[in-house]
Amino acid sequence: xxxxxxxxxxxxxxxxxxxxxxxxxxxxxxxxxxxxxxxxxxxxxxxxxxxxxxxxxxxxxxxxxxxxxxxxxxxxxxxxxxxxxxxxxxxxxxxxxxxxxxxxxxxxxxxxxxxxxxxxxxxxxxxxxxxxxxxxxxxxxxxxxxxxxxxxxxxxxxxxxxxxxxxxxxxxxxxxxxxxxxxxxxxxxxxxxxxxxxxxxxxxxxxxxxxxxxxxxxxxxxxxxxxxxxxxxxxxxxxxxxxxxxxxxxxxxxxxxxxxxxxxxxxxxxxxxxxxxxxxxxxxxxxxxxxxxxxxxxxxxxxxxxxxxxxxxxxxxxxxxxxxxxxxxxxxxxxxxxxxxxxxxxxxxxxxxxxxxxxxxxxxxxxxxxxxxxxxxxxxxxxxxxxxxxxxxxxxxxxxx
Numbered sequence: 001x002x003x004x005x006x007x008x009x010x011x012x013x014x015x016x017x018x019x020x021x022x023x024x025x026x027x028x029x030x031x032x033x034x035x036x037x038x039x040x041x042x043x044x045x046x047x048x049x050x051x052x053x054x055x056x057x058x059x060x061x062x063x064x065x066x067x068x069x070x071x072x073x074x075x076x077x078x079x080x081x082x083x084x085x086x087x088x089x090x091x092x093x094x095x096x097x098x099x100x101x102x103x104x105x106x107x108x109x110x111x112x113x114x115x116x117x118x119x120x121x122x123x124x125x126x127x128x129x130x131x132x133x134x135x136x137x138x139x140x141x142x143x144x145x146x147x148x149x150x151x152x153x154x155x156x157x158x159x160x161x162x163x164x165x166x167x168x169x170x171x172x173x174x175x176x177x178x179x180x181x182x183x184x185x186x187x188x189x190x191x192x193x194x195x196x197x198x199x200x201x202x203x204x205x206x207x208x209x210x211x212x213x214x215x216x217x218x219x220x221x222x223x224x225x226x227x228x229x230x231x232x233x234x235x236x237x238x239x240x241x242x243x244x245x246x247x248x249x250x251x252x253x254x255x256x257x258x259x260x261x262x263x264x265x266x267x268x269x270x271x272x273x274x275x276x277x278x279x280x281x282x283x284x285x286x287x288x289x290x291x292x293x294x295x296x297x298x299x300x301x302x303x304x305x306x307x308x309x310x311x312x313x314x315x316x317x318x319x320x321x322x323x324x325x326x327x328x329x330x331x332x333x334x335x336x337x338x339x340x341x342x343x344x345x346x347x348x349x350x351x352x353x354x355x356x357x358x359x360x361x362x363x364x365x366x367x368x369x370x371x372x373x374x375x376x377x378x379x380x381x382x383x384x385x386x387x388x389x390x391x392x393x394x395x396x397x398x399x400x401x
Contacts, residue, residue, distance in 0.1 A: 034288045034301055039067055039129035039272060041154045041281035045146060047136025047195065048161035049188040051171025051234070053220045054133050057161060061224075061261060062268055068129040071120045081108070092180050124152070125303045127285065136160070137190040139200035150210040151330060153281030157271050158205065159264055160217040162196055164240040165189060167221075171234050210278045212271050214264035219245055219257050227254045280326055287323025291315065303327060 034040060044064060048054045058064055081087070090105055091097035123130060136142055146156050163171075165188040172184040194200045196217050205211045221229055221236045229236040229247065243249045245257075276282055284303065291300030294315055299305040306324045309315040 033292065033297075034127060034285070035292055037067075037127065037129075039065065040127040040285055041276040041278060042068070042129040042157075042272065043149055043154045044068060044131045044157045044159065044268075045136070045142070046131065046133050046159045046161065047142070047191075047201070048220075049135055049137070049163065049165075049168045049191045050184045051168045051175075052161045052163045054161055057159075057218075057220065058131060058133065062159065062265060064131055064268070065129075065272060068131045069123055070131045070133055071123075081105075084108075090180050090183070092182060095180075095182065124149070124154075126301055127153075127281075127288065127303070135187050135191065136201075137187050137194060139194045139204065143201070143204045146205065146211060147208065150208060150278060151280065153276070153278050153284045153326075154210070155271070155276050155278050155281065156208075156211045157214055157268060158201055158211060159214045159268075160195060160201060161220050162191065162217050163220055164236070165192065166240050167234045167236060174233055212267060214267045214271075215260040218260045218264065221245065222254050222257055224258055224261065227258075283326050284323045287317075287320045290317050290319040294320070 046054045091102035093099040093102045165185055168188040169181050169184050223230055238246045238248050245253050247253045287306050288300045291309055299309055309320055310324050
């Protein structure tokens with residue numbers, strides 16, 4: 001989505017807002033309000049190859065609260081592909097499958113992934129608690145995403161699960177949505193190397209105070225009730241396992257894995273029930289809640305409201321300004337404030353009558369790297385400068401002023 005498209009959306013929203021009963025008779029919002037959110041600025045990443053049991057463990061073992069929205073593009077595939085008559089057994093032209101079907105599936109998958117990302121971005125903008133369910137074999141890419149979320153203000157928990165490659169391939173073949181043996185094996189083998197053996201996430205994230213590793217990699221190979229190797233959905237046999245996981249060679253294998261799960265459950269419950277500890281998250285959350293109260297419920301539910309609200313003197317507040325400064329700093333710019341009577345912080349005055357006070361910012365750009373908010377966008381960056389420009393255009397042109 002380009003800036004011109006976003007600008008048009010803003011114009012449409014402004015027009016809708018003028019006729020909104022919420023703005024005419026403001027009331028505090030429902031249970032989704034940032035004032036009532038139980039777990040704002042919390043996100044859980046669950047990594048594991050195909051068939052490792054990520055979804056089952058999330059729902060039945062870890063005890064993740066239902067407030068956490070699951071972000072998993074594959075769920076959209078399972079909903080959409082059948083509705084349009086697209087096979088969920090992914091074709092591979094290199095193996096002699098239909099090249100046109102492969103192109104259709106991959107193009108459709110890309111569209112659904114983009115839709116999922118847009119939905120997730122919307123959830124992040126309201127500080128919604130999230131669960132990211134993904135394979136995680138691309139360690140550097142996922143580490144950048146995790147670090148970007150911590151810079152925004154999120155506390156992150158990471159859980160890693162694993163199964164032998166043979167089991168991963170077999171379980172993929174049994175599912176309705178089939179990735180294919182070659183692709184599944186490739187993902188699993190990379191996961192075994194970069195996540196399990198090289199301990200990629202442990203090494204990359206251990207120094208980040210805003211990331212909690214719930215346990216070492218949990219091997220989902222035992223029935224936790226009986227201690228026997230799993231037989232469903234795939235039989236886990238001793239020959240699939242390295243010596244340290246093979247109960248015939250290591251009698252402590254089951255006890256070790258059970259201890260990992262118990263540790264993960266205990267750490268997760270403590271993490272979930274501890275208010276956000278990330279200093280950035282505390283700052284932004286305080287600003288959002290303050291803005292909701294000061295605006296009578298009209299603003300503050302979305303991160304974007306914070307910067308825009310500084311254009312109105314009656315909404316300016318130290319908490320709101322502090323949160324706005326943090327967000328604008330992620331885009332590589334710095335807001336300038338000045339003191340007014342009573343020593344109250346205020347945005348610098350706009351240079352002209354047709355520009356809101358929000359324009360009082362240092363117009364400069366710097367290379368913030370791929371892990372910044374700017375780096376998470378493509379083509380034209382959606383940073384503070386651009387936000388100011390298209391919001392001003394949307395609000396003060398074509399009869400909107």
